[in-house]
Amino acid sequence: MKTKRTTIIGVAVCIALARVACSATAPEARKLTVEDVLTLKELSFSEAGILKRITDSGTTFGDEDIQKLKQGGFGDEFIAKLPKAETPGEEQKKLTVENVLLLKQLGVAEEKIIEKVKASGTVFTPEEVQKLKDGGMSDEFLGKLAPQERPEAPDIDLEAAREKLRSNIAELKKLVDVADAAMEQFDKSTKKLQSFREAGVVSQEELVQGMEKALERQVAASDESVARAKELEKAVAARPSLPEKNAATEMASRVLEYLEALRKTRELAVGVAKGEKEKSELDSSRTAAGDVKTKLSASHSRYLTAAKKKTKDNLASDGRTGTWHVDAAGAAVDLELRADGTYTWHYKAGDDVEDLQGTWKRVNSSKIQVTEKGSRAKNLVPCELIDRDTLQIILQGVVLEFKRK
Numbered sequence: 001m002k003t004k005r006t007t008i009i010g011v012a013v014c015i016a017l018a019r020v021a022c023s024a025t026a027p028e029a030r031k032l033t034v035e036d037v038l039t040l041k042e043l044s045f046s047e048a049g050i051l052k053r054i055t056d057s058g059t060t061f062g063d064e065d066i067q068k069l070k071q072g073g074f075g076d077e078f079i080a081k082l083p084k085a086e087t088p089g090e091e092q093k094k095l096t097v098e099n100v101l102l103l104k105q106l107g108v109a110e111e112k113i114i115e116k117v118k119a120s121g122t123v124f125t126p127e128e129v130q131k132l133k134d135g136g137m138s139d140e141f142l143g144k145l146a147p148q149e150r151p152e153a154p155d156i157d158l159e160a161a162r163e164k165l166r167s168n169i170a171e172l173k174k175l176v177d178v179a180d181a182a183m184e185q186f187d188k189s190t191k192k193l194q195s196f197r198e199a200g201v202v203s204q205e206e207l208v209q210g211m212e213k214a215l216e217r218q219v220a221a222s223d224e225s226v227a228r229a230k231e232l233e234k235a236v237a238a239r240p241s242l243p244e245k246n247a248a249t250e251m252a253s254r255v256l257e258y259l260e261a262l263r264k265t266r267e268l269a270v271g272v273a274k275g276e277k278e279k280s281e282l283d284s285s286r287t288a289a290g291d292v293k294t295k296l297s298a299s300h301s302r303y304l305t306a307a308k309k310k311t312k313d314n315l316a317s318d319g320r321t322g323t324w325h326v327d328a329a330g331a332a333v334d335l336e337l338r339a340d341g342t343y344t345w346h347y348k349a350g351d352d353v354e355d356l357q358g359t360w361k362r363v364n365s366s367k368i369q370v371t372e373k374g375s376r377a378k379n380l381v382p383c384e385l386i387d388r389d390t391l392q393i394i395l396q397g398v399v400l401e402f403k404r405k
Contacts (some may be wrong), residue, residue, distance in 0.1 A: 324402035
């Protein structure tokens with residue numbers, strides 16, 4: 001094996017040397033990629049030699065490439081000597097979701113990433129903001145996006161989201177039920193084989209073979225259950241803020257832990273039959289699986305309790321929340337839309353004063369539903385955020401442009 005590995009490495013070195021030699025004699029040297037540079041480093045080429053080949057080939061590197069080279073082990077002195085790519089034009093400066101997530105994967109601090117976002121003037125759509133969140137960017141990062149860079153949060157049907165979460169939890173519970181049934185079947189087969197062994201019907205070798213076959217029959221189904229549980233865990237994490245989400249997230253994690261505990265217990269049972277494992281290990285594994293199941297059941301109970309709580313729309317992220325003012329036709333109007341779903345309306349025209357209170361809820365980005373205190377009427381009001389400091393409301397055909405106070 002060592003001889004073969006040495007030969008392979010030798011061939012790789014020769015290929016690399018031949019590639020570099022051809023590059024040096026060709027009329028137009030091929031530009032080097034990050035992967036080329038990292039390969040040369042792995043093959044123990046000196047940094048000075050690598051730098052010369054980069055310069056001779058006319059290769060330049062952008063910020064993302066430089067980050068990759070740093071991750072690959074190149075020091076600051078080498079990086080400082082690299083030919084840098086020219087600053088792109090305005091359109092090229094814009095960062096994509098993929099750019100941001102790549103920087104995150106390369107270990108760049110979120111504080112640095114947000115600086116790049118602001119410097120580039122990038123504006124992310126609601127769909128892109130969701131992709132950033134799904135990709136692992138923290139709520140703190142998303143919250144640091146300047147108001148003009150953070151579009152209004154997409155409209156969320158919380159009841160529909162709750163129903164999807166309910167479906168996710170039901171499927172997770174079904175995975176647990178299936179896993180319990182499979183474990184019960186494995187234990188049943190094992191006990192029968194052991195009784196045969198005690199009665200002298202089968203040999204110890206046949207006992208082990210029977211248990212291995214019982215284990216093998218469950219491997220594929222177990223792997224599929226784990227894969228599906230991981231998908232459901234991600235789906236639960238992506239759901240919007242709901243009273244039951246924390247318990248649901250914990251339950252999804254517990255399901256994966258439980259499936260792993262059952263798999264380990266089955267493997268230990270076979271190991272004990274082979275004489276490779278101690279029975280005490282198997283007993284401990286069964287106890288651990290039982291403890292996880294208890295915690296899983298508790299998180300499911302907390303989910304059911306929390307799911308009964310009334311869903312309340314989270315209006316804190318709605319750009320229309322705040323205090324607004326408009327002067328029109330000799331009247332002054334002050335409006336406050338609060339994140340708790342209540343509002344106040346103060347109208348003054350000379351001696352004519354009117355104060356109203358009530359509740360409001362989001363319908364979509366251009367309409368809200370208003371219910372005046374003491375009334376059951378639910379009125380749809382055109383209410384749209386024109387920009388961060390301008391709110392347009394249409395009342396009885398009259399367009400009013402409120403300014404943020």
